[in-house]
Structures are given as structure tokens and as C-alpha cells.
Amino acid sequence: MNTLILTTILSIITPLNQGTKPWCWATVAAMAANHFYGSEIRPCDAAGLYFEYADCCDMSLKSCDIGLYPEELRLFFEGKLDMEVNCRTGPLPFRKLAQALDDGKLIVIIRQQVTADIVHAYLVYGHETYSTDKYTYTYLKAIDPAGGKRIKIKFTELLFNFDNRWVQTFFLGVNNESRTKH
16 A cells, blocks of 8 residues: 655646757756745846856847856855755755755755766656655656756666766755845
8 A cells, every 4th residue: 555654745846848959957947036025036137147157048048058067056055045054965865855945945955967078957856756565765856947847856866876876965944134124
């Protein structure tokens, strides 16, 4: 007999698609800002904010077509988007991720292709645990900006996918200290 033990899903997050741009970072940033601040930021708006260009939504502007490394993304979340960011290197236990989601945090998981210097970010917004008579299965609910689709990631596959290593995790929240200053 299969039983759903626990599900936590933060309020509905509208998936955004990075399109053909190297903007998984901008797409994840836009979805997180829209969730926490009730805004309607597009990935091109987030890229424009980072690069301080007037309009990265002008698709002919090639100077905006740049990806970010994890440290640059963390600084963007903290500085320009004024979010609280708790950063961890490498894989983390499922219970730590589940607790953060239960506490209202969003999670960004960054994976790197082993054969290339390419990183990709996913926005995690929920978790599920199923139990059978013999096994317990844990899943993360995420949005993959490459395609803008909701996905369900089996936690063990995330841990043991050696072609795309899990290199960094960001726990995102609202920076309450700065919000009281405004």
C-alpha cells in the first residue's frame, strides 16, 4: 500500500522560461522576487537589473546574454534583490531542505555538468515523501527554467547523478531587517 506521508508546497509560483538566453539565474531570481515581493518581474528585467542596462528585454542587446556563476548569483540575490541568502556547498540532507521549505524558504539548487564548465539553477518550492510497505521515497518539487516546467526530482537521483553534480544550494527568504527600514 502506498501512502503520501507529507507534502509541503509553497504558494503557487508561476513558472517562467529562460528561453534561448543563458538566464537560468535571471529566471530563478525573477520567480523568487515575484514570490516574495508580489512583483511581476520577467527574466529579462532581472538580467537588466544585474547588468544595470536600460533594457535587457530588447532581444537584440547581446551584452545581456551572459550567465552567472553561483557566487555572482548569491551577491545578486543579497544586493540587488535584497533577499536573505544562506549558502551551502554541495549536497545536503533531504530533511534540511524539507525543513527550510516548511519554514517558508525557497531553495535554489545549482548543478554543474561534469564534462563542461556549465552550471544550471533550479528553483525548489516544495517536497513530498511517499511510503510503501518496504521503502520511503522523497521528492523535491522544482521549476526548471530551461523550458519553464514544473518537475518532480527524486532525491536519490539528485544525489547520485554524476553527470550533473549538485554543487551549491541557496536558501532564500525575505530580508526582514531591510524591510523594516523602508
